[in-house]
Amino acid sequence: MNIAPPLIRAGFIAIVGRPNVGKSTLNNAIVGKKISIVSKKNQTTRDRINSFLTRKNEQFIFVDTPGFQTKYDGDMNRIMNQTVTKVINYADVILHVVEAGKWLKSDTNLVPLLKNKKNTLLVINKIDLLKNLNELFPFVERIKILCPYAGIIPISSIKNYQLEYLLNEITEILPRKEKFPFEKNILTDCSIQFMASELLREKIFRLIGDELPYSTTVSIDQWNETKHHVKIVACVMVGRKTHKPILLGKGGNHMKRIATEARHDIVKLIKKSVFLEIYIKVNKG
């Protein structure tokens, strides 16, 4: 006799929205660990990032995406927007994240992609910034007529407010499936090297993001790992010669601080001692 494996609620949950609404903060808060990098600067997330959460009867795969924006018309933007569109199309549930009380044109730009979907939840983040929660009512009324959301959930990712409720609402929409064969304790499908490079990129943006364009990239050139130790050589690629002194800072003090903070986070991530060497390269292309 064939006994079918039990079905659980499982699937992909796309986290989409304009830049800076707190998509990555939400992703990290749900999974309980820093997986996506977060910063005050727009367009911090550049790629799609998958992270996993397993509960007794549910498996969630969250897909954090780059902020959707049409303001700057460049190749990079086009590619990032394509990523968002793709993820929306395969997701089982879509979270359209917006900022409480702050609906901009770039929020409206996403609506055509979501309008025909029956599986989109409007997630109103940053409600901790509202002076009075009553301000939410007129805000919701204004948005409701733009797009037929399956539900509207006010949250605060920073204060961990209503995240459990959000997970329950997501569960209601998730399809019944066989369990995905992934380990209970894995958190992301990104390589450890990618996560290390993202941590380094975060420190750069935190310290001098206002002065550098978001095209600044980080790559890991060398990763030599032994049982207790990792030697990492990372390259920070900037677009102009003039960016190099900004990155270095006076007497190299910016770079020293970036390296120290990044190393500290990478140690926490991989639980080994870390030797981190960083060099800066100017890529005129």
Ligand SMILES: Nc1nc2c(ncn2[C@@H]2O[C@H](COP(=O)(O)OP(=O)(O)OP(=O)(O)O)[C@@H](O)[C@H]2O)c(=O)[nH]1
């Ligand atoms: N007050 C408050 N701030 C928040 C909350 N969630 C996120 N933020 C802040 O909003 C800023 C942007 O957060 P991110 O998570 O990087 O935003 P994002 O939507 O992923 O941005 P991109 O990747 O650039 O599209 C950061 O400074 C966060 O600390 C929240 O619930 N309340």
Ligand SMILES: [Mg+2]
């Ligand atoms: Mg992000």
